[in-house]
Amino acid sequence: xxxxxxxxxxxxxxKLGVEESEVTAxxxxxxxxxxxxxxxxxxxxxxxxxxxxxIPDDQAxxxxxxxxAISYIEKNA
Amino acid sequence: MGALxxxxxxxxxxxxxxxxxxxxxxxxxxxxxxxxxxxxxxxxKNFNIEDFIDRKEARKxxxxxxxxxxxxxxxxxxxxxxxxxPNLDRIGVIWGSGIxxxxxxxxxxxxxxxxxxxxxxxxxxxxxxxxxxxxGHISIKYGFRGPNYVTVSACASSTNAIIDAFNTIRLGxxxxxxxxxxxxxxxxxxxxxxxxxxxxxxxNDSPETASRPFDLDRDGxxxxxxxxxxxxxxxxxxxxxxxxIYAEVIGGxxxxxxxxxxxxxxxxxxxxxxxxxxxxxxxxxxxxxDYINVHGTSTPLGDIAEVKAIxxxxxxxxxxxxxxxxxxxxxxxxxxAGAIEAIACIMAVQHDIVPPTINHFTDDPELDPKLNxxxxxxxxxxxxxxxxxxxxxxxxxxxVIVKKFSK
Numbered sequence: 001x002x003x004x005x006x007x008x009x010x011x012x013x014x015k016l017g018v019e020e021s022e023v024t025a026x027x028x029x030x031x032x033x034x035x036x037x038x039x040x041x042x043x044x045x046x047x048x049x050x051x052x053x054x055i056p057d058d059q060a061x062x063x064x065x066x067x068x069a070i071s072y073i074e075k076n077a
Numbered sequence: 078m079g080a081l082x083x084x085x086x087x088x089x090x091x092x093x094x095x096x097x098x099x100x101x102x103x104x105x106x107x108x109x110x111x112x113x114x115x116x117x118x119x120x121x122k123n124f125n126i127e128d129f130i131d132r133k134e135a136r137k138x139x140x141x142x143x144x145x146x147x148x149x150x151x152x153x154x155x156x157x158x159x160x161x162x163p164n165l166d167r168i169g170v171i172w173g174s175g176i177x178x179x180x181x182x183x184x185x186x187x188x189x190x191x192x193x194x195x196x197x198x199x200x201x202x203x204x205x206x207x208x209x210x211x212x213g214h215i216s217i218k219y220g221f222r223g224p225n226y227v228t229v230s231a232c233a234s235s236t237n238a239i240i241d242a243f244n245t246i247r248l249g250x251x252x253x254x255x256x257x258x259x260x261x262x263x264x265x266x267x268x269x270x271x272x273x274x275x276x277x278x279x280x281n282d283s284p285e286t287a288s289r290p291f292d293l294d295r296d297g298x299x300x301x302x303x304x305x306x307x308x309x310x311x312x313x314x315x316x317x318x319x320x321x322i323y324a325e326v327i328g329g330x331x332x333x334x335x336x337x338x339x340x341x342x343x344x345x346x347x348x349x350x351x352x353x354x355x356x357x358x359x360x361x362x363x364x365x366x367d368y369i370n371v372h373g374t375s376t377p378l379g380d381i382a383e384v385k386a387i388x389x390x391x392x393x394x395x396x397x398x399x400x401x402x403x404x405x406x407x408x409x410x411x412x413x414a415g416a417i418e419a420i421a422c423i424m425a426v427q428h429d430i431v432p433p434t435i436n437h438f439t440d441d442p443e444l445d446p447k448l449n450x451x452x453x454x455x456x457x458x459x460x461x462x463x464x465x466x467x468x469x470x471x472x473x474x475x476x477v478i479v480k481k482f483s484k
Contacts, residue, residue, distance in 0.1 A: 017133025041200040048197060 004051075004077065005070050011046045012066065015039065025067035033066075043069075051077040078323060078420050079151025079257075079306040081144050082407050083119035087151060091417070092424045094406065095432035096455050100285035101407050102299050107263055115277040117284035118263045119301035119408025137201050138214065139178030140261035144304035144413075145211035146218065149255055152306035153219060158253060161318040169223030169251045170212040171242045173235030173258030175412030175469065176267070177208030183266045208412075215255055223251040229412070231469030232372070234258055235305070236415030239477050240329030242309045252314045257416035259304035271300060274339060278375065288409075289436035290373035290402035291380050291450050298374040301408025305416030307423075316484075324423045324479045327462075328359025334472030341379050345386030347474040348372075348466065352390045355476035361462060363391045366398060366478070368431050368463040370418045373402030374409050381443055383466065388445065399431040399458060401451035406435055415467040419477055422463035426481045431456045 009023045016033050029035040029043060044060045047053070051073050055063070063069050080087065083101025084094030094101075101119035110116040126135045126143045129150070135143060149170075153159060158168070185202045204210055209227040216225050224245055228237040235258025242254035262268075271277045278297040280287035288299040315322055332354060334347035341348070356363060371383055380402075388395050403421050410417060425431050437452035449456075461481045468474045 015136075017131065017136075038200045038204075045197055045199065054195075 004073050007050055008047065008066065008070050008073065011050060012043065015043055015046060023066055025065070025070070027066045028064055030064070047073060053077055078155060078308070078423070079148035080304070080417055080420055081121065081124070081148045082303040082305070082410070082417055083121060083301050084406055086121065086124055088155065088420070091420070095403055095421060095424075096430060098433050098435045098454065099406055100288070100435065101301060102284040102287055104284060105263065105268070108265055110268065113268055114272045114279050115268060116281045117287065117299070118268065119299055120263050121303055137205060139181040139205045140302070141174055141176075141178055141259050142205070142211045142214055144261060144302070145172060145259040146214055148257060148259065148304035148306040149215045150218070152255065152257070152308050156308040156310070156320060158308060158310070158318070158320070159219065163252065165220045166222045167252040168221040169242075169245060169254045170215045170221055170225050171238045171245065171254050171256045172212040172215065172227045173229075173238035173412050173415065174208040174211060174227055175229065175231045175234045175260055176262055178206035178210070179262050179266055180264045181205040183264055211259055221255065223254070230473035230475070231471055232409065232411050232414055233467045233469035233473040233475040234412035234415065236419065236465065236467040236475035236477055237331070237473070239307065239309070239326070239415060239419055240331065240475060243326050243329055246309055246311050253308055253310040255306060256309055257304065257306035258413040260411040260413040261302045262411060263300055263302045268300060276339070276376065286436045288375045288405045289438065290371070290375040290405050290434055291384075291441060291444055292437050293439040293441040295375040295377060295380065297376055298404065299408040301410040303407075303410050303417065304413050305420050307416065307419065322482045324426045325482045326477065327361065327480045328355050328478040330355030330358055330476040332474045334474065336472055338472075339470050341382040341468065342472070343378070343382055345382040345384075345389070347472055348383050348386035348468060349389050351474035351476045352386065352464065352466065355464060355478050356390070359478040361478065364394045365462050366391070366394070366464050367458065367460045368399045368401070368422065368425055370422050370463065370465040371400055371402050372466045372468045373434070374404055375402070379468070383468070384444055384448065396447045396449070399449055399451050399456055401432055401434045403432050405433070415465065415475065415477070418465045418467065419479065422465045422479050425460045426463050426479055429457060429459050431458060431460065
């Protein structure tokens with residue numbers, strides 16, 4: 001697992017209280033991992049803090065799955 | 078009813094603690110208080126929120142809301158009201174909190190002002206912090222869709238909540254209300270702020286004797302944290318479902334001091350007016366009151382003013398009353414004080430025992446020695462009617478009266 005992927009998964013496990021095995025690349029935050037709209041905002045904020053990046057709102061809207069988050073951060077971090 | 082207090086984490090443990098004269102005060106565990114003027118408080122003991130709420134949900138609740146959920150749940154379960162298939166549109170939540178999510182505010186401010194200036198705030202910051210959220214969370218858990226809000230009047234908050242619940246029910250606007258209050262201010266901001274006001278005892282060498290209402294050497298209150306919850310229910314509704322009835326709420330009084338932001342009126346004018354208003358509302362004579370659970374925070378001025386007010390309202394009957402300050406044991410739970418002290422009155426009415434004012438060592442010559450402050454040990458007596466006083470910074474005064482229930 002890449003370093004970015006490890007750190008993203010760890011944040012999701014911590015914030016959403018889910019098992020690491022559930023956090024697959026295709027898993028949707030809202031449909032599969034039980035996040036509501038505020039949880040999703042919090043995840044984006046945690047990614048920004050962890051990787052010291054700023055994710056604009058229009059980009060954040062496109063980050064729906066674990067895989068979306070990892071690939072966005074790999075491109076922008 | 079439900080209670081989560083520094084002397085017991087359930088209603089029964091709380092009541093046993095009161096009768097045992099147990100002090101909840103000890104050196105602060107939640108943060109390093111070594112630089113603070115006051116280094117002790119009445120904190121909860123052996124309490125882990127994850128025993129009650131899963132970690133993911135608990136993380137979204139400030140401690141004051143966590144405490145609210147724990148005691149409200151105990152009260153709802155105790156009342157068995159959910160087992161009667163009630164009309165949830167007719168059950169409300171009217172909660173009290175003096176301050177709300179102070180820890181959340183502290184943490185978020187620290188993260189921002191200690192950072193590089195990037196305004197990166199947690200989306201749960203506001204909904205965790207706001208004082209009204211406790212009522213929201215309780216209603217969401219049970220689906221209670223009746224009137225829903227939180228009262229804020231500092232240390233009188235939860236008595237205001239109880240009075241509002243009482244009024245809402247007698248106006249016919251609800252069948253039952255979950256009421257009470259919670260507070261969680263034992264943190265750097267809370268202790269530092271009250272220290273700056275010179276409101277807190279600084280008896281760091283003896284925390285367990287620091288809360289000593291009506292003692293000559295009292296030097297301020299001891300901050301406490303926790304929660305108390307009561308289910309107020311319309312009588313016919315309660316009888317129809319065969320509810321366990323602890324006692325009857327028969328009246329409430331409210332007044333303002335219009336005097337000073339933190340000091341009580343020196344003659345206890347506001348305190349006198351709220352007790353008179355409560356007696357009038359309950360339609361009982363002063364001579365019918367058996368027990369007063371006083372505000373009695375252990376401050377030099379406040380205790381004197383309240384006793385003056387009691388003597389003005391009750392005259393010679395003041396000598397026949399039992400008076401006690403259970404804050405001597407629990408510390409001062411601010412916005413939760415009214416809730417846990419109303420519960421103390423209700424348990425006194427039910428069991429015909431008055432819980433004590435502990436930590437009495439030296440009489441204060443300014444206090445009439447013929448008054449019975451129930452010093453140091455509980456006293457058995459018939460308690461038909463009991464009155465609870467709570468007063469808040471801002472000059473908010475409240476009293477509520479409860480009566481032994483008989484069909």
